[in-house]
Amino acid sequence: MKVPPRERGAALLSVLLLVAVMAVIAAVMLDRLNLAMRLAGNAQAMTQARLYAASAETLAAARLKALVAADPARTVDPGGLLGRDFPLPLERGQATVRIEDAGNCFNLNSLVQGQEGFYSLRPAALAQLRALMASLQVDQGAAVRISDGIADWIDSDAVPAPNGAEDAWYSALPVPYRTSGRLIGDVSEIRAVKDLTPTIYTRLRPWLCALPEAQLSPIDINTLRPEQARLVTMLAPSGLSLDRVRGLIAQRPAAGYASAADFERMAGPAMPSGQLKVASRWFLLDLTIRVESIVLEEQALVDVGVTPARTAFRSWGDRASR
Numbered sequence: 001m002k003v004p005p006r007e008r009g010a011a012l013l014s015v016l017l018l019v020a021v022m023a024v025i026a027a028v029m030l031d032r033l034n035l036a037m038r039l040a041g042n043a044q045a046m047t048q049a050r051l052y053a054a055s056a057e058t059l060a061a062a063r064l065k066a067l068v069a070a071d072p073a074r075t076v077d078p079g080g081l082l083g084r085d086f087p088l089p090l091e092r093g094q095a096t097v098r099i100e101d102a103g104n105c106f107n108l109n110s111l112v113q114g115q116e117g118f119y120s121l122r123p124a125a126l127a128q129l130r131a132l133m134a135s136l137q138v139d140q141g142a143a144v145r146i147s148d149g150i151a152d153w154i155d156s157d158a159v160p161a162p163n164g165a166e167d168a169w170y171s172a173l174p175v176p177y178r179t180s181g182r183l184i185g186d187v188s189e190i191r192a193v194k195d196l197t198p199t200i201y202t203r204l205r206p207w208l209c210a211l212p213e214a215q216l217s218p219i220d221i222n223t224l225r226p227e228q229a230r231l232v233t234m235l236a237p238s239g240l241s242l243d244r245v246r247g248l249i250a251q252r253p254a255a256g257y258a259s260a261a262d263f264e265r266m267a268g269p270a271m272p273s274g275q276l277k278v279a280s281r282w283f284l285l286d287l288t289i290r291v292e293s294i295v296l297e298e299q300a301l302v303d304v305g306v307t308p309a310r311t312a313f314r315s316w317g318d319r320a321s322r
Contacts, residue, residue, distance in 0.1 A: 042294060048092060049289040049296040056088060056095050056287050061302050061309040064099065064283050068304045075101075075280040076222050076256040082283075083225060093291035102282035102301055103218040104228055105209035106132055108190065109183045110216045111151040116182060119156045125216060126151060131237035135230045136203050142195060149193040153179045165194040184210040186315055207231070211282055212301075212312055220280045221263045222256035224249055232267075232276070239270020281305040282312075 068075055081099060088095040106129055112119035126147055133143035148164035160166040167178045170192075180189065187208045191201055207230070209217075219231050229245035248266055257263050260276040281304060289296040301313040 041292070045092075045291045045294040046296065049291045049294050052090055052093070052095055052289050052291065053287050053296060053298050056097055056289070057285060057300055057302070057311055057314075059088075060097055060099060060283075060285050061304070061311070064302060064304050065307070065309040068280065072279065074222055074256045074258065074278040075220055076254075078254075082223055090289075090291070093289065095290070096288045098286040100284045100286070101220055101223040101280050102209055102211065102284040103220055103277070103280055104224050104231060105217060106207055106231070106234070107209055107211045107213075107215065107217040108150060108187065109154065109210055109212070109214050111147075112154045112156075112183075112214050114156075114214065117156055119154060119182075119214065121151050121155060121161070122214075122216075128217075128234045131234040132207060132230065133200075133204065134237065135233060135242075136207070138200055138203065142200065145195040146193065146200065149195055150190055153190065153193050154182070154184060156181055169194065183212065183214060185212075185313065186210055209284070216275045218277045218281065219275065220277045221249070221260065222252065222278050223280055226250065232271075235272055235275060236267075236270040240267060 063081065067077070067079075067081060082101055084098065086097045086099075088097060107125075110125040111122055111129065112125075113122040114120050129147045129150070130143050133147070134140065138146075145163045148161035152161050152164035152166050158166050158168070160169070165179075170177050170179060177192065184190065187205065187210050189210075190196060190208075191198075211217075217231070219235075221232070224231065226246045226249050229242045229249065232245045233240045233242055244267070248263060251266075257278050260278055261273070263276060264271045264273055283302045283304060285298075285300040285302060287296075287298040287300070289298070296316065298314060298316050300311050303310050303312045
């Protein structure tokens with residue numbers, strides 16, 4: 001059969017069209033395959049990073065337990081374990097660990113006293129938080145509103161403090177929510193508190209912690225650094241200056257203070273007794289794990305008051321989000 005001249009080349013065009021379609025399909029399949037391989041590689045690297053983080057936790061907990069067990073009566077840091085970054089070389093990457101005394105902070109959960117379901121305001125802690133904010137140049141009015149608001153966030157009742165807010169206020173917001181009514185698990189929770197602006201939160205964040213107990217901050221004068229002196233001045237804001245406390249820290253014996261009473265006598269009558277400690281129980285680990293293209297950041301709260309030491313709390317995410 002003779003093909004009309006105008007139909008010549010149609011078969012060739014059909015073949016070329018089929019080849020083009022197959023080429024597109026092949027390109028899409030290869031792209032999907034490459035994406036799947038990258039996702040699988042990232043998942044494997046993330047799993048490896050989490051395993052490395054768990055190992056770093058175990059290693060750090062063992063070191064801390066040994067540090068505390070060397071002298072149960074007082075915690076000192078002769079080897080410089082606290083307050084600096086330690087690199088840990090890994091087979092597939094690297095890790096950086098930083099350990100801090102987690103008691104050297106203002107414990108937000110100290111704003112209440114009692115037991116779960118029956119938490120009520122602790123006035124002494126409220127005064128300490130306001131003194132800390134004053135030393136950080138937070139406006140007095142804002143400090144009063146924020147401190148009352150955080151206390152209301154944790155306590156068990158539904159009656160707002162004079163400058164605070166309870167569920168009735170939060171439930172009236174465009175996006176309503178409720179107060180916690182329990183101890184805070186992570187400091188970042190207070191971002192939801194009335195009147196706490198991002199600027200003030202950023203200023204306060206390095207000085208705050210959320211220990212899993214409704215107790216006044218157990219500040220260890222044997223591990224306290226000079227730049228943390230305001231944690232002592234907040235206990236007696238009208239009787240102690242930052243320079244005075246920094247001087248007492250600089251005069252600290254190499255073996256540490258034998259008792260908090262020794263430090264309190266040197267500080268003078270303005271220093272209240274009972275809250276300062278010479279031994280530590282809580283330590284904070286900041287871990288950064290890098291495996292190939294994966295970066296994992298973790299924060300873990302270690303309790304060395306039990307044997308073996310245990311991780312009481314951990315969170316993942318970059319430091320800016322905490």
